[in-house]
Amino acid sequence: MTPPKAIFFDINETLLDMAEMKHGLAPLLGGNEDLVDLWFANLLHHSLVDIASNQFHDFINIGAAALVMVAHSKGFSVSEDEALNAIKSHITKLPAHDDVKPTLSKLQSLNVPLVALSNSSIEGLKAQLEFADIVECFTHVLSTEKIKTYKPYPDVYRWACKEVGVEPEDAMMVAAHGWDVSGAKAIGMQTTFVNRPGKMMYPLGLAPDLNVESLTGLEQEMKKGA
Template sequence: MNHRPKVLFFDVNETLLDLSSLKENVSELLNGRDDLLPLWFTTLLQYSLVTSAGGQYADFAKIGAATLQMVAANNDIELSKRKAESLVIDSLRDLKPHPEVKDALTRLKNDNYKLVAFTNGSNEGVNQQMKNSGLTDLFDELLSVESAGKFKPFKEAYDWAAQHMNVQPDECMMIAAHGWDVAGAQWAGWRAAFIARPGQQQYPLAPKAEIFATNLQEVADLIVTYSKN
């Protein structure tokens, strides 16, 4: 039987919170071009990595707005910085949880797991997201890579989070719906659970996650069976 991780870390966007409303709002700004949404998400991740690789840091939502302007410009869609930032920031902060999330987190909390939200979003952003989604009281801590100065999946972000929680890497489990987040965590020495939200896949060149599930309830149902010894 598997032993219990000391801390469960949860990615926020898409893992816990449903991105449907964000996608609808962004699509509207892009003149209904739903086909551009995957390109925007990919460009957002690309430039968050570019920012960290260059030794810089910027608010993730502002990178999202900047990359949205890039995608719009490349497709002859006029979009101002003010409008892009307002929509991305407001939409991210008003996301709703996936249907099973509250019950799954409650089950884990009642089983005495330490629960930590760990996001590429800002400190202010994650606090607003958890408050607006009604999840704040289910977490022991809300952590942002802003305090680490590096975005996930850079190893420094996971190292900082483990040190902040005063645990060793192999005592941490990352629960995420993004193959890159699961890969980054495992390469940093963490355990991982992958949630296969629609459109998400594990990275084939990374180790397979310890847990593969289609939603957070399935993850919780398995983790509560882990040995406490």
């Protein structure tokens, strides 16, 4: 690895704690918070179905459709409007994990651009970062909405690097999702997998350059190379 000239961060689950989302959506799923994980997996799955079938819907609308489907599969009746309102009420009110703001602040001192890169709409993404009080940590806030495709498609990472003015091999993607790490690695970016609770790398995916238990571990690795 060489010291990256820009560090890109996934947002949901990587930086933001989704526990509040679980509390907010569980009532629509019979009170079962475990089904919210299933919902999020379905949201990611169907965002890729959209792109593979030459469609593009707002991420939050795909989320509402996925919530309706998960509810139906478990015998609950939820309308798209109910699902959309519930998601909107909670997705922009997620706190950052405890290690996020201190680490981002320390990484800023290394004078490496920090970039937020998310499948969320730009409006929703900015609202999330503002609520979590970390928006000022980023030099760039990028939403895939601009190019109408979703991570982990290669075009997203190439576009993001171009927006920031770095070559993929000089950039690092940080995520708690194996699919995000694999997508970035496939175009030559350096990658870091963050072992958030319940997360693991896709066993058949492209291995990350770094595997850390928290963002503190990333900061320590960056200081070594500074």
